[in-house]
Amino acid sequence: MDFAISSILFYVFAAMTLICACAVIFARNPVTSAMNMALCFAGTAALLFGMGAQFLGIVQIIVYAGAILVLFLFVVMMLDIRTEEEDNSFSVFRSLVRMAPGALVAGVFGSMICIAALKLPGATEWNNPLCTAWDARGELCVGKQESAESKSNGLYGGALPALNPAAAAKTLNPAISNEEAAKATGMPDVKLLGQNLFSRYNIAFVILSFALLAGTVGAVALSRKIRKD
Amino acid sequence: MSLIDTIWNWCVDLLSNEIWFYLITTVVKLVLMFAVILAFVVLSVWIERRVAGWIQDRPGPNRAGIPLQLFQRFGSKEKQPLKEWLHFFGIPETCWIAKLCTWLRLDREIPTFGLMQPCLDGGKLFLKQELTPSYVRKVYFTIAPMLVLGPPMVAAAVIPFASSVTTDFGTINMVVANIGIGPLWIFAISGLSVYGLTLAGWSSNSKYPFLGGLRATAQLISYEVAMGLSIIPLLMVFSTLNMQDIVQYQADNGWTLLPLWGEGLSWQRWALMAPLGLSFIIFVTCVFAEANRTPFDMAECETDLVGGYHSEYSSMKFASFFMGEYAAMVIGSALVVTLFLGGWSIGFGADEALHSVCSWLAVFCQFIMFLVKLVAFIFFFVWVRWTLPRFRWDQVMKLGWLVFLELAVANIFLTAAVLYFVK
Numbered sequence: 001m002d003f004a005i006s007s008i009l010f011y012v013f014a015a016m017t018l019i020c021a022c023a024v025i026f027a028r029n030p031v032t033s034a035m036n037m038a039l040c041f042a043g044t045a046a047l048l049f050g051m052g053a054q055f056l057g058i059v060q061i062i063v064y065a066g067a068i069l070v071l072f073l074f075v076v077m078m079l080d081i082r083t084e085e086e087d088n089s090f091s092v093f094r095s096l097v098r099m100a101p102g103a104l105v106a107g108v109f110g111s112m113i114c115i116a117a118l119k120l121p122g123a124t125e126w127n128n129p130l131c132t133a134w135d136a137r138g139e140l141c142v143g144k145q146e147s148a149e150s151k152s153n154g155l156y157g158g159a160l161p162a163l164n165p166a167a168a169a170k171t172l173n174p175a176i177s178n179e180e181a182a183k184a185t186g187m188p189d190v191k192l193l194g195q196n197l198f199s200r201y202n203i204a205f206v207i208l209s210f211a212l213l214a215g216t217v218g219a220v221a222l223s224r225k226i227r228k229d
Numbered sequence: 230m231s232l233i234d235t236i237w238n239w240c241v242d243l244l245s246n247e248i249w250f251y252l253i254t255t256v257v258k259l260v261l262m263f264a265v266i267l268a269f270v271v272l273s274v275w276i277e278r279r280v281a282g283w284i285q286d287r288p289g290p291n292r293a294g295i296p297l298q299l300f301q302r303f304g305s306k307e308k309q310p311l312k313e314w315l316h317f318f319g320i321p322e323t324c325w326i327a328k329l330c331t332w333l334r335l336d337r338e339i340p341t342f343g344l345m346q347p348c349l350d351g352g353k354l355f356l357k358q359e360l361t362p363s364y365v366r367k368v369y370f371t372i373a374p375m376l377v378l379g380p381p382m383v384a385a386a387v388i389p390f391a392s393s394v395t396t397d398f399g400t401i402n403m404v405v406a407n408i409g410i411g412p413l414w415i416f417a418i419s420g421l422s423v424y425g426l427t428l429a430g431w432s433s434n435s436k437y438p439f440l441g442g443l444r445a446t447a448q449l450i451s452y453e454v455a456m457g458l459s460i461i462p463l464l465m466v467f468s469t470l471n472m473q474d475i476v477q478y479q480a481d482n483g484w485t486l487l488p489l490w491g492e493g494l495s496w497q498r499w500a501l502m503a504p505l506g507l508s509f510i511i512f513v514t515c516v517f518a519e520a521n522r523t524p525f526d527m528a529e530c531e532t533d534l535v536g537g538y539h540s541e542y543s544s545m546k547f548a549s550f551f552m553g554e555y556a557a558m559v560i561g562s563a564l565v566v567t568l569f570l571g572g573w574s575i576g577f578g579a580d581e582a583l584h585s586v587c588s589w590l591a592v593f594c595q596f597i598m599f600l601v602k603l604v605a606f607i608f609f610f611v612w613v614r615w616t617l618p619r620f621r622w623d624q625v626m627k628l629g630w631l632v633f634l635e636l637a638v639a640n641i642f643l644t645a646a647v648l649y650f651v652k
Contacts, residue, residue: 070446
């Protein structure tokens with residue numbers, strides 16, 4: 001029952017995300033586009049929730065839907081862009097010029113996603129039969145350590161290690177006993193994320209923070225009026 | 230007898246099923262939480278008006294009782310039921326009981342101390358004519374009030390209102406959604422109500438509402454930053470994001486602002502009071518700004534913006550904005566109570582003692598305690614509103630970006646230093 005509900009919700013939210021993403025492009029009114037984008041973010045957050053990455057989902061809502069998109073909306077409203085006038089004259093050259101940059105960007109992003117998907121463990125082992133997510137649940141989950149459960153049953157190529165709350169709890173806090181670790185339910189996703197971010201990816205994290213800081217300083221420098229008196 | 234037994238057995242069977250047990254308890258908790266929030270929206274309107282009257286030395290709305298003329302209408306021949314009742318019990322009309330009853334206006338109405346006033350307000354708003362100006366952008370004009378009222382209701386899901394109870398069928402945790410990201414959930418969801426304010430301002434298609442909407446957007450985004458940073462010291466002390474765990478920690482080791490038992494008696498814990506007190510001040514101020522309450526009600530500042538973002542709204546659409554604002558205030562109060570004032574915990578070890586007697590009794594007392602704290606903090610909200618004047622717009626922005634943001638960041642380092650050197 002649990003499984004049925006979560007897979008139904010997955011398709012509902014995936015459909016919502018895709019439909020809203022299309023509506024962002026096709027809407028004539030920029031405010032409608034922005035609102036559809038907000039719904040698209042909400043759908044993505046719901047998908048992340050469904051995968052058990054609650055922290056990432058909520059950060060998606062706080063940062064993208066709650067702050068960045070509101071600023072978009074702010075600017076769109078301030079500029080008060082009129083809905084685009086219908087252009088009746090048709091020219092092959094002009095429509096090609098219009099489409100080329102969009103096609104280029106879409107192609108780059110599309111190939112990026114394809115390469116990333118193909119680089120997933122087991123993605124290129126075509127001879128493996130397809131299986132439902134439920135059958136492959138041991139392999140599809142991302143976690144910390146191998147356990148007896150995570151042994152590949154050959155349904156899905158190379159195995160990702162299984163979601164193992166007890167092992168994760170033990171890794172984070174070696175002092176606790178095995179019985180206490182076994183009681184842990186749900187992954188401590190905030191702690192795992194924080195630990196990875198501040199140990200394994202620390203340098204990248206610091207460099208990104210500096211890039212953001214430079215952006216902020218630049219924005220202040222550009223918008224500040226220097227008085228000459 | 231056998232019928233009752235059958236029904237009883239059916240209920241036991243139903244509750245023994247794990248999924249049905251989960252569904253039924255969740256729905257009951259959901260309804261309870263929703264009812265509490267809606268009741269508190271109404272109650273806080275009443276508290277607002279009574280306290281306003283009290284602070285300004287006037288009675289406030291104290292007359293809206295249930296008039297006894299109604300009974301006369303429905304068949305009672307007697308004009309004054311009070312005299313009849315006094316005669317019935319043989320009490321003379323000049324004794325103190327009769328005088329007390331007269332003073333309580335029992336001869337004219339059933340007294341409710343003005344509690345009927347919010348209901349009548351609601352009825353009035355409901356029956357008013359709905360005026361939608363012809364120049365508005367209809368779709369967004371209609372969904373904007375919903376976007377303001379909805380988020381606070383959803384945000385309430387993670388607030389624990391009592392500890393847990395172990396029954397024969399399983400453990401019931403007295404929080405609707407026991408997720409590991411409690412405060413962040415509230416920030417994220419209640420932050421979405423900014424869409425309602427912005428869209429209301431924009432879709433009204435007129436000057437003052439638009440300015441109100443822009444102000445609301447800028448203010449909410451600015452204060453969300455300081456608000457998020459100000460609870461980091463708290464999370465460093467609790468080292469968890471689960472609201473139920475946060476309250477349990479406070480029940481065991483003393484409330485954040487009142488560490489008088491458990492671990493709270495150590496001097497190390499009291500050394501943490503400086504950063505925690507600072508973060509309390511920053512957080513409460515940001516909650517005021519997020520709830521759009523005076524002294525931060527820039528978005529609906531009557532003196533320069535007519536009515537702010539809801540100038541063009543009337544009837545129930547206006548009432549939705551009104552209710553959304555009060556719901557945001559209730560949620561803000563609940564968050565402050567949970568993070569800083571111990572949530573449902575009764576304190577001084579009383580939780581443990583009550584649990585050892587009867588867990589249902591403990592849960593009931595904790596729920597009452599939570600409501601008492603909530604009312605006390607709502608009173609504080611109203612008190613501030615009628616004490617402080619409104620800021621100027623540029624002062625609000627300056628306070629948010631130049632004072633609170635820096636203070637909150639410095640506070641994180643201060644807490645880290647205290648935790649490192651003291652503990």
